[in-house]
Amino acid sequence: MPPLRLTDRKRESIVQAAIAEFRDNGFEVTSMDRIAARAEVSKRTVYNHFPSKEELFAEMLQRLWASADSQPYPAYRADVSLREQLRELLDSKMKTLANSSFLDLARVAIGATIHSPERAQTWVSRLSEREETFTTWIRSAQQDGRIKAVEPGFAASQIHALLKAFAFWPQVTLNEPLLTPEKQATVVESALDLFLGWYEIHADKTPA
Known part of the structure; x- marks a missing residue:
């Protein structure tokens, strides 16, 4: 370079x-x-x-989104187990959440939006766009008859929350250390157990 x-x-x-x-x-x-x-x-x-400072803030947000977009998310595949696919998605998400630069930018962005509804709306809207990949994946799995009927965006928010409770909010708000690779794996597997335990439709069962 x-x-x-x-x-x-x-x-x-x-x-x-x-x-x-x-x-x-x-x-x-x-x-x-x-x-x-x-x-x-x-x-x-x-x-x-x-x-202006707002222009600087916009630049900072752009870097935050670019950092979040650095991990590719695979599309839904009908011939692969839900757990394997979802683990791949969550592992990619966890790599972003374990990025100290991403967390530093997120910490600054959240602090800057607290007293500004307009800035907060921009933050929330862009964050929602970023998490649309999970929503699309869930919708595809539902269309394939493998995930229970639920609003896809709601279910996507749930599984994101399972990760962020351990690998985002404690680091951003309390300055706790990044999770070790072992702890990351534990959080991902636990999220898989909870999410699939409730939403997955097995071949020998009818949806609840």
Whole structure:
């Protein structure tokens, strides 16, 4: 990869400074002056790249979504067991939740949205879009007669919550350490047991 141009290096330093300032002091308190000082650039340089704090926040969110999108999610397959497929999905999700950069960005984003319904709505909407993959998978499994009748988005939110209760919220809100690979596997298998134990339709059973 070729080295970044000076202007790109300055832009990156501004973004990293903004993330650090938002994390340390909160969105409302952070000023463009503080961001410029932390990035070791002039205030004018900051404004040349980002006209406002909201633009910087939008850049940060874009990086958050890009980080979340780095793990590919496989499509539903009729010839593979639900447990194997769902484990693959959850393992991909867990890799994102175990990414310290992703969690740091999420921590900043959540802090910045607390006092702004507009920013919060953007966050929630984009998060919902990201989790649509699970909803699509559940819908396909239902159409194949392998998952009980339930609103797919509701079921997808349930299984996400089973992971985030251990591998997202404690780290973001309480600064707990990332889960070890062994703990990640335990959380995934437990989520599979709970989800499939209730929703899976077995060939020798009729739906409840």
